[in-house]
Amino acid sequence: MxxxxxxxxxxxxxxxxxxxxxxxxxxxxxxxxxxxxxxxxxxxxxxxxxxxxxxxxxxxxxxxxxxxxxxxxxxxxxxxxxxxxxxxxxxxxxxxxxxxxxxxxxxxxxxxxxxxxxxxxxxxxxxxxxxxxxxxxxxxxxxxxxxxxxxxxxxxxxxxxxPHGAGQVVKAANQLVVGGTYALVAEAIVLMESLGVDAGKGLDVLAGGLAGSTILDRKRASMVAREFTPGFRIDLHHKDMGIVADAARQADLALPSAALTASLIAAGRAQGLGTLDHSALLKVVENLNGIGGK
Structure with missing residues (x-):
């Protein structure tokens, strides 16, 4: 003990x-x-x-x-x-x-x-x-x-x-992958629903193939249902993407997907979604397309 x-x-x-x-x-x-x-x-x-x-x-x-x-x-x-x-x-x-x-x-x-x-x-x-x-x-x-x-x-x-600080570098990389995955799942839902496909069934198929991920396992049902109770808020993910940007600048790297992901998360905050779960990137994509969520 x-x-x-x-x-x-x-x-x-x-x-x-x-x-x-x-x-x-x-x-x-x-x-x-x-x-x-x-x-x-x-x-x-x-x-x-x-x-x-x-x-x-x-x-x-x-x-x-x-x-x-x-x-x-x-x-x-x-x-x-x-x-x-x-x-x-x-x-x-x-x-x-x-x-x-x-x-x-x-x-x-x-x-x-x-x-x-x-x-x-x-x-x-x-x-x-x-x-x-x-x-x-x-x-x-x-x-x-x-x-x-x-x-x-x-x-x-x-x-x-x-060494010291390495854990935070890996976490920054993690947040980049997580944010980017949420953005892509959001776009996939909007694409399927806009063409008349049941997004829930579609994501069930995706989760069983190469596109499968922990995010699909844990969040696909709640995203389709537009349930964004915070497990990790957009506000905090915005902070983390700032860490990613600072680390990339320190390493003198161009990370274009990171910049796009950070912009989408920043848009979520600008749209008043900062206190929602980061899966609410779905609402950001819908707003960009003039689509009202369910």
């Missing part, structure tokens, strides 16, 4: 913390939404009124937050993780942030006597609820080995992909 301070109990963090508590770890959670504490307590965890109280005796600290400013505030501020966690504790940041932010966080941690892993995840709310996330990890190999029992509870796939 490991003592874990878990910061951030949102759509993804809440089920992750609960899985760890149910697996027998001592989990102390802290979040801006106290309503999330009920689930964690019900699953055997406990809550803390501050970051300091959540991490004071932790062997492992986990952060699952929206973006780098929140991670940096929670970890680096005077009443944050590095100020109150025991020296030698391992920080696992499951957030999706800029690679350079993860590198800077690891450097600050090393200077303060902490070990740090960047470990962004893929799989959305469904993957978090089912404990089958894909976890891409950057940092030291020994720290990855130490964290493996935690990854085993939360994920189906977890791979050490390189």
């Amino acid at each position: 490991t003592r874990i301070g878990f910061i951030g109990l949102g759509i993804m963090g809440a089920p992750m913390a609960s899985h760890l508590a149910k697996a027998g770890h001592e989990v102390i959670g802290h979040t801006h939404s106290p309503a999330a504490y009920a689930r964690l307590r019900g699953d055997g965890g406990s809550s803390a009124d501050s970051v300091a109280d959540a991490v004071r005796d932790a062997e492992v600290v986990i952060t699952m937050l929206p973006n780098h400013p929140q991670v940096e505030e929670v970890v680096l501020r005077a009443d944050g993780v590095f100020a109150h966690a025991p020296a030698g504790a391992l920080l696992i940041d499951f957030s999706t942030i800029r690679p350079e932010s993860s590198i800077a966080l690891a450097e600050a941690g090393a200077a303060a006597g902490f070990r740090v892993l960047d470990a962004p995840v893929s799989g959305g709310q469904g993957g978090a609820e089912e404990g089958v996330l894909s976890i891409m990890v950057g940092g030291e190999e020994d720290d990855f080995t130490t964290a493996t029992p935690i990854f085993e509870v939360l994920g189906k796939t977890f791979i050490h992909v390189g």
Whole structure:
């Protein structure tokens, strides 16, 4: 059993913390939404009124937050993780942030006597609820080995992909593929329906062939039904595509499909769809074509 301070109990963090508590770890959670504490307590965890109280005796600290400013505030501020966690504790940041932010966080941690892993995840709310996330990890190999029992509870796939920041680079690539796939599925639905074909049956066929994907497996029915309850919001995917663009610029690369995908996601925000699930790219494609969704 490991003592874990878990910061951030949102759509993804809440089920992750609960899985760890149910697996027998001592989990102390802290979040801006106290309503999330009920689930964690019900699953055997406990809550803390501050970051300091959540991490004071932790062997492992986990952060699952929206973006780098929140991670940096929670970890680096005077009443944050590095100020109150025991020296030698391992920080696992499951957030999706800029690679350079993860590198800077690891450097600050090393200077303060902490070990740090960047470990962004893929799989959305469904993957978090089912404990089958894909976890891409950057940092030291020994720290990855130490964290493996935690990854085993939360994920189906977890791979050490390189040094600090490498996990975030792989996550950027993941978000590019996911966003592009949603855009193509959206266009496929619009194409089929516009020509009088049942898109649900059509996607069933596609899912069984070379075009099959986890997105088709998990989202085709809800997309055809125009159900866009957020598992991962367009607003957050917009943030992630900014990370992709910055990484491409840093590498001096032209990624035209990435630019188009980012534009479609930005259009979703401009159309007021930012709080919907990223599968709502279907509404973006419909709006571009002057088609009213069902």
